[in-house]
Amino acid sequence: MARAVTPRRKALNTVAAWSVALIIFFPVLWMILTSFKTEPSAVAMPPQLFSADWTLENYSEVWARSDYPRFFWNSVVISVGSTLLGLAIAIPAAWSMAFVPGKRTKDLLMWMLSTKMMPAVAVLIPMYLIFQRTGLFDTKTGLVLALMLMNLPIIVWMLYTYFKEIPGEILEASRMDGASLWKEIVYVLTPMAVPGIASTMLLNVILAWNEAFWTITLTTTKAAPLSAFIASFSSPQGLFYGKLSAASTMAIAPILILGWFSQKQLVRGLTFGAVK
Amino acid sequence: MGQITLKQVRKSFGDVHVIPGVDLDINDGEFVVFVGPSGCGKSTLLRLIAGLEDTTSGKIHIDGKDATDLPPAKRGLAMVFQSYALYPHMTVRKNIAFPLKMAGMNPAEIDKKVEYAARVLNLANYLDRRPGQLSGGQRQRVAIGRAIVRSPSAFLFDEPLSNLDAALRVGMRQEITELHQNLKTTMIYVTHDQVEAMTMADKIVVLNAGNIEQVGSPLELYRRPRNLFVAGFIGSPKMNLIEGAEAAKLGAKTIGIRPEHIEVGSGPWSGTVALSEHLGSDTFLKVDAGELGIMTVRGSGEVNVHTGDRIQFAPQADKVHRFDANGLRLD
Amino acid sequence: MSTQSTRLASRIMVAPSVIVLFIWMIVPLAMTLYFSFRIYRLLSPDRTGWVGFANYTWFFKSPEFWLAISNTLALVLGVLIITVVLGTLIALLIDQPVKGQGVLRILVIAPFFVMPPVAAMIWDNLFMHPQNGLLGAVSRAFGAEPILYMEQYPMASIITIVAWEWLPFATLILLTAMQSLSSEQLEAAEMDGASALNRFRYIIFPHLTRAITVVILIETIFLLGIFGEIFTATQGGPGSASTTLPYMIFKQAIVAKDIGRAAAGGIIAVILANIVAFFLMRSIGKNLDA
Structure with a gap:
């Protein structure tokens, strides 16, 4: 809304908005600050916002004591892999729903979303058994599959809303121009939907990165991503705030940075294309 | 081919x-x-x-x-x-x-x-x-x-x-x-x-x-x-369509006359000009012709008739279209 | 509008998604259903057999079950109300012309990137811990005893944590919706003599309905399964004070190692989730048609 306001009003707004934003951000900030404190000053009373004895010791200790690169790499493979696989399956489905809608398209979409409402815990034991039996337990392949299926409804829905914005005449034009269905999707639809696909990818990488149920229950060591890394850290480390904060910061830093850099696409993705 | x-x-x-x-x-x-x-x-x-x-x-x-x-x-x-x-x-x-x-x-x-x-x-x-x-x-x-x-x-x-x-x-x-x-x-x-x-x-x-x-x-x-x-669809402005006694006189249910096929000045029909549009090249008149209804008349060039004037006008006899009760052309 | 061959192609292309999702849903569900009628205890593996509805009746007779149901509802409704109300207010605030809007937005969306175990860790240890937590220090600064958040107000604490995680999501969606409102509409309302409050009530709020619908739908989907935060912060305690239905099932499966009962609980949860889903989809599905 481009409405003229007085400078005084703008200053007031700025102060208010920044206060609220800092309150929301403060827990993350406090965690990051704590990760640079020595253990005694991390629990010092009264608390110190900036401690005098800055240290990187927490990080070096966490790094030395656990195999962070492996957890990190597992997280990358699982979140990116599940997202790409999901896109490969979802793009044709979303094409169908958006450009050849039938009477039951809406129901189908809603059914897909409703599969996400099933509490994961409810099927934990069967999933555990299935994963053990099929050799998928504690493998990256297994988690890629699981997280792909978990996020597939969201991916389909987001792509569907983006595709619907593309005029069907353009796809018909490509059909008149002699493009097969496959070429129509590869040469015309996908390039036109790049911004939407990018947003969808980003959001789903984040959702997969932050998933902390299947990633913890269906892994032990080999395929465990950062969510398992942090869960394992909190129990034996007990109240070593500095190290716990350092480990936590290391777990969320990659995705936090990715999210901040791609803010624009992400905001678009976050709204699921459903709000304009 | x-x-x-x-x-x-x-x-x-x-x-x-x-x-x-x-x-x-x-x-x-x-x-x-x-x-x-x-x-x-x-x-x-x-x-x-x-x-x-x-x-x-x-x-x-x-x-x-x-x-x-x-x-x-x-x-x-x-x-x-x-x-x-x-x-x-x-x-x-x-x-x-x-x-x-x-x-x-x-x-x-x-x-x-x-x-x-x-x-x-x-x-x-x-x-x-x-x-x-x-x-x-x-x-x-x-x-x-x-x-x-x-x-x-x-x-x-x-x-x-x-x-x-x-x-x-x-x-x-x-x-x-x-x-x-x-x-x-x-x-x-x-x-x-x-x-x-x-x-x-x-x-x-x-x-x-x-x-x-x-x-x-x-x-x-x-x-x-x-x-x-x-x-009604082909031609602009649209053809005037007249039903009733005037059509019956010609043995039709409906007769049609295009606006450009109406002569202003004298004739059997008369009415009051409700609207006149002077474009220079053409003059369009909307005429309230009583029983005949509202008629559109197109005069070529500048026609010295204005809103409120009472005018006499007539169709060119060979340009009248006749239609039967089913809307089909009579020849 | 299309030809038969494109309709056929469309069925073929939608099939993989439908098939994999159907398998993903039906196989574990069928197994859970099977276990729910059997004795299946990891601690006494020799005892097996059918038990009819015994696993189900155990749930319905357990006082913990009803507490878990009300805790689950409290969690979902509490978080929904907090995020929608605060989200609207924050969105209204950020929507005003302010300095550094870009950075502001980065700060506000940060909690969305924090994975549940980390979020629980931050709040449980760094903030709500009675000895070392920041909030305890604040209480002491005012001369009061530190509040034992996780012991005295476990559900409220959990709701706070989850609401903090989901607040950015609600704020962003509502903000995007607000920015799509044409300023001409608001100016027209101002010319018509509507006060700021009335402008919100009659122009902005109706415009936000669709966005709020999306927030409710998406959040409910995720909130019904909330687990990690409870696991890390309270372990469902003290006693069962912060046990939700998913957590209760988890306790049966992992702590009591009674797979039969856990499965029965799972089936109950699935049925309840489907009832919620049904009403949600019915009321919201309409709203989403554009």
């Missing part, structure tokens, strides 16, 4: 019969315009010919071969869409080259054809731009370029000028007509604008509720509308 024949073509969406059954012959090289009010099925008929929709029953022959079940790409037709349907992520060059690339033509030949099309359509300076950077008229030309490089057996146009402003529309209309004269390829053109139909067509197909009301050359339709619908 570009000869298209429709035999008893029908199209239904569920219980809605959009095209109840159409027979039509389109000869090679003809410029055929489908015209009718919105929702009359003209676009559906075009999409059936294009292969973008299935016929419910009936046959479509293209150059003597049954094309009813062929996919759009195999019919050898090219289409220009209302929204132009350009590929926004490709340059003009790539847009025009796309159908050739899909056909697997070698790059050198593609380049030659694209350059040729660009020259013909005055697009040579814009080949590396994207559609988003072009004006409406230029986009329209790119869409036409994409169609002509394929050397199709017929062009299909779906209301291609409706997104352009009035001045541009006149220009593009002439360009398309010239294109037809140069290429001599069959063109099927859909519009709701009867001026476009009259100015461009060799043959006009007037559609109403999925039925063909009349097929003929523009002047045939103008001179001898087969029924009331065509009489």
